[in-house]
Amino acid sequence: MKHLTIVVPEGQDNLSSIIGPYNIFSRANEYRRESGKGDLFTIRLAGISRKMDFDDGLFSIKPHVDISAIAKTDLIIIPSVDHNSEKAIKGNKVLIDWIVEQYKNGAAVASICTGAFVLASSGLLNGKHCSTHWEAAEDFRKMFGSVTLQTDRLITDENGIYTNGGAYSFLNLIIYLIEKYYDRQTAIFCSKIFQVEIDRQSQSAFIIFNGQKTHGDEMVKKAQGHIESKPQEKISITELSSKFAVSRRQFDRRFIRATGNTPLEYAQRVKIEVAKKNLETTRKTINEIMYEVGYSDVKAFREVFRKITGLTPLEYKERYNKESVVTI
Missing domain, CATH: 3.40.50.880 (Class I glutamine amidotransferase (GATase) domain)
Known part of the structure; x- marks a missing residue:
């Protein structure tokens, strides 16, 4: 035994x-x-x-x-x-x-x-x-x-x-x-x-994405704040690194070390977290929500959403928003 x-x-x-x-x-x-x-x-x-x-x-x-x-x-x-x-x-x-x-x-x-x-x-x-x-x-x-x-x-x-x-x-x-x-x-x-x-x-x-803020890199914290304040925009990481007067390579390296994500991954997670809350609490269509978080391509939005949550936007809405009428 x-x-x-x-x-x-x-x-x-x-x-x-x-x-x-x-x-x-x-x-x-x-x-x-x-x-x-x-x-x-x-x-x-x-x-x-x-x-x-x-x-x-x-x-x-x-x-x-x-x-x-x-x-x-x-x-x-x-x-x-x-x-x-x-x-x-x-x-x-x-x-x-x-x-x-x-x-x-x-x-x-x-x-x-x-x-x-x-x-x-x-x-x-x-x-x-x-x-x-x-x-x-x-x-x-x-x-x-x-x-x-x-x-x-x-x-x-x-x-x-x-x-x-x-x-x-x-x-x-x-x-x-x-x-x-x-x-x-x-x-x-x-x-x-x-x-x-x-x-x-x-x-x-x-998973509820709140960002990783307990690190000590002030530049990265400011970059996080910038990304989080503009979920509706398609942010250029190259332009963002220039805003803080560092090379793209150095910016990526510091961002990954501080947060565990690349700047692009972080921006995607911010956008998808906003989309999730809208899917949970509103009667907006998936297309409307997609546009509000800066995506114009349904396929790309669906792929990123599924990569992060394990569900499609439609599956997520059906699971967490019982009051809504799901439409595409």
Whole structure:
């Protein structure tokens, strides 16, 4: 029998990302028993404290065992942690060292949402791809420059390390792992029982683009402000760089270093965020919205919109604006 360890880190802030995996894997075991087979996993919660309180003591969890009592496990799940990620990392050094040792001994490791900060601090994500909550992306990039962050991805799977996007999207990761370790039939059953959409790949449609402003490059901040103030205009990046008296090459380099996007990508994201809000809240046609954010070519607008959100403008409007009459 395999062993699944759901760790309970210090500073953990989301009870559901512990209870959810526990319940779904337990139900997968039950379904396997109903088909005449034994449990695939022994499931244990493990931490470094005897009890963890949540929501100002309203709820609490008592891990089955101390992490030091587990000599070997096959799969580790790291739940989300407090958004004060540096504090969470400092408070979990013993846990992090244990995860590294287990991975070296053959265990697979999966992180949920901001649990990626704990996983990345172990060094196990260096040179690999990873996802986390889109809202934490800027902080993650600053802290872990050797990890390739892909916030559009709902799930990453690389060399026995799994990560997922934000909040309750962890349910999709658990269904993914159920299929990986049990089989497709069990995954479909669990997806139906827990009503989780199976095979979802992206969290792009949920991302709210607010721009990356915590960097210290004042020139780039001014350029961002200029781009954001003119979503209806087709901005020339060459002219914008000249406005700040720097070469186009230097402008691009500084912009990418500060924001993680090229100036063109940033302008596209600003325009698409404005378009999304219009699609959500107005009865304007897609063509009207397209013109208002500086596009005149329907195909080009649709391609950029889909690249950023994972949906076409029509699909987005149908999903998020129930009151509108959708017309092109």
